[in-house]
Amino acid sequence: MTRGFIRHFPGNLSEVKLIVNGVEYEFDLDPRTTLLDLLREHLGLTGAKKGCDHGQCGACTVLLDGRRVNSCLILAVAQQGAEVTTVEGLGTAERPHPVQRGFLDHDGFQCGYCTPGQICSAVGMLDEVKQGRPSAVTTPGDDLLSDAEIRERMSGNLCRCGAYPNMVPAIRQAAGE
C-alpha cells in the first residue's frame, strides 16, 4: 500500500482509500480535493485532463468501478474503496488497449488533449452497449453501434480540434476486437 498525504490543509483531513490502476492508496486528504485533482496533482497521473473543471467537456473522464465518470465532478473522499482506471491503466505504447489502437489507426485525435477522456469514455460506452443500455437515439431493435449511436453516446466528450469523424471508425474497430 502506498500512503499519500496533503500538506498544509488547515482543517481536518479525511482518510480515503482508493485503488488506482490496480494500486491501492491510502490518503489523508483535504476534503475539497476532486478525484481529478487527486490524480493529476497528487498521483502524477496527468493522463486525465482538465478542460473545464465543471463537468462540461469530458476531458477528465475516467472509469470509476468500471463506469465512465467526469472525475472533476467527484470528490475523492466520497469514493471510499472505489476502483479507478485512468488512461494510463488501459494500455501502454507497446500494448495499447483496443480503443487506444483504434485511435492510432484512424488518426482519432489532433492536439490529443481531449483524447484520454475520449478513450476512457469509449471504453465505458462500449461496456454500456454490451449491457444493452439504450441511448437517446435508440429505437428498439437498432444497431447500438451505428454511426449515429456512437456519436450520440460520445457527445459528452468535446473535441475542439474536431477529430470526431475519425473517432467513429476508431471506436467501431475497437468494438469488433
Add this chain to the structure above:
Amino acid sequence: MTATVGTPLARLEGPAKVTGAARYAAEYPQDDVVHGWIVQSPVPRGRLNAVLADPTADAIAVLWHGNAPRLEPADDPELDVLQSDRISYRGQPVALVVAETLEAARRAAQVLQLDITAEEHDAVLRADHPGLYTPEQVNPAFPSETASGDVDAALAAAPVTVDVTYSTPALHNSPMEPHATIARWAGDDLTLYDSNQHPSGIAATVAGVFGLEPERVHVVTEHVGGGFGSKGSARPNAVLAAMAARVVGRPVKLVLPRQAMFSLVGYRTPTIQQIRLGADPDGTLTAIDHAAIGQSSRILEYAEQTAVVTRHMYAAPNRRTGHRLLRLDMPTPRWMRAPGEAPGMAAFECALDELAEKLGIDPIELRVRNEPAAEPEGGTPFTSRHYVECLRTGAERFGWAGRDPRPRQRREGDWWIGTGVAGAIYPTMAQPSTARVRAVGDDFEVAIGAADLGTGARTILTQIAADALGVPVDRVRVRIGDSTLPKASVAGGSSGSASWGWAVTGACRQLRETGGDEAVFDTTELIEKQETEGRHAFGAHFAEVRVDAVTGEVRVSRLFGMYAAGRILNPRTARSQFLGGMIMGMGMALHEEGVLDPAMGEWMNHDLAGYHIPAHADVESIDAAWLDERDDQLNPMGSKGIGEIGIVGSPAAIVNAVWHATGVRVRDLPVRLDKLLCAD
C-alpha cells in the same frame, strides 16, 4: 529512396497521446510547487483601490498593483499585469493569490475582498455608434481602406444589386487545453512550461517584461492542447506565474479556469458587415463594396481584417473595402482561426448567394463568371489559383448537378432539405525561421523551436527532413517545442509547415552538400525577398442541411470541402486538419455565439455549457478532398497552409443551404432555430 513527404505517416507522438504519457504545460512535476489563482475584475471599468485578504484563507501571497513587482512595459499592454489601479474590462486580472494547494488558492481568491470604484461603461457594438473610427491599418499591416473605380456610380447603374448587412457574433477559440504556465526561477534564469503557439516569441516577450536577456528565459512547449490563435503570443498567465514564482521563491503553477478564457485570451470580434454588389444580368460583377465594423478594447487596438479577403476573391472594375473600429470597455479581441477571412467570407459568400438568387444564376456559375485573371486589386499574378476547379470538381463529387435553385422545395417527412455552396481562400505565407541539423552516428537530429498544436508539425517536419537528407524517417529525430532550439516563427497564419519546413529543408540540404556534422539554415533573407501578393490556397465548401419544419432544428447532413492547397505533405494529418476547420465552421454557422450582457460588460455564456462548440452528435457525413496541386514558387516543398481554410466559407455554405431548405435568409449568425421559426 522513395519520398516520404506526401505519404500518410501516422503522428509520431500518437502513442504518447493515447496513453496519457504526453505532457502538456501544467503536467511537469516540480518539487515544492505552489498554485496560483487569478482574481478577475468584477466590473468592466473603474479603479481598484485596495484588496483585503481573509487571514483564514491560508494564502502564501496576494499580489495586486499595490505590492506587485514593477515590470518593464510590454508591447502588449495586457501583459502589464498588476501594474496599475486602472480596470479596463470585466475579467481583467486585478490580483493573484498563491497558496500551497489548488483548493486553498481557489478558496483564497474567492474570499479576497476588492475595494473598487466602478465607472460607467460601454460594451455594445453598434453600427451607429459615434465612437466608430477608421483605424490606420488592419491586422497585421494592411491598409484599412482600398478603392478603385466608382462604386457608387456603378451600383446606381447596375441592373441587379444586392445591399445587405450581415453580422457575426463574438466567437471564442476555446482550445481544450486551458492556457497554463509553470514558472520556476534559478537566480535570474527563468523556466516556463507554457502552453502556446510560439515558444521563441514567448521567451523574448517574457524576458522583455522582466528586463532579462532573452536567453535567460527557457520556454518548454512540448505538447499543446490546441490554440486556434489564442496562444499565439504570451498571455497574462505566463507573466503572472513568473512574477509570483519570483515573489514566493518557489515554482508556481497557474492554469486558467475555463471561464477566464472567455475574457483573458482573446476572442473573435463580433462584426457588422455591409455588402453591396452590382451585376449585369449575365452575372458579371460591376461593383463590390465591403464595409466591416469590428470592436476592440480600451487598452489595445486590435483591428480584424474582415474585408481584406474581398480584395483577393472576385473580379469587378469598381470596388471598395473598408474597416471601422469601436473601442469598448471589453476584453481585447485577438486572432481566432482565420482572423479576417472567416467572418469576411461568412458574410460575403452569403451575399453572393443572394445575388445568384436575384439573377437566377446558379451560385457556382456566378462565381466562375467572376474569376479574376490576376489579383483583382493590384494585378499581381497568382502563383496558382485553382478555385474554379475546386468549384467544378467539388460540385461533381458532392452531386450538385440538377439542383432545383428555388428554396423550400424539398421536404422529407418533417424535414426541409437544402444545399449550399461557398468559396474558400487563405493566404499562403512563410515567416523567417532557423533550423539546425546534426549527424548523430547514422542518424540525424533536426532542431527548430516550432510548436505542434495538433497540426502534425512534428511528423511533417520529420518527413521533410528525411526526404531532404535522403534517409528513411526512422533515422531522423525532430526536436521542437523549446525556445532554446533555433528560432522559429509562430504556429499561426497557416504558415508553420511552410516556414519551418523551408528552414529544415535548407539545413538538411546544406548538410548533405557539405557532408559535415552540423548545418544551420536561416530563411530570413530568402523570405524577405519574396513577393507577398498573389499567394493563396483556394477551396469550395458544399453543405446539405435538413431543417425540422416544426422545431427549426438545423442538422448538417453532409459537409464537403474541395481544396487546392499546394502539395499536401501528409494526407492523413491534412485531412484531419481540413475537417477540423470545417467543423469549427459549422459551429460558427449554427452554434457558437458569445452572448453579451451589456450591463455587466461580459459574455454571459462564458463556459462550455453555455458556449456550444460542435459535439460528436453534430457532425454527420463530412469529408475533404484536394486537387493535385504543387506550387514551387512558394517554398521548397510546394505546399500551402491548410490549418485555417476549412473555416473559411464553410459557415456560408451552411447558411446558404439553410436558405435553400427554408427560404429564410438569416443574416445574423449563428442560425439559431428561433430565427427560422420567427421568420415564418
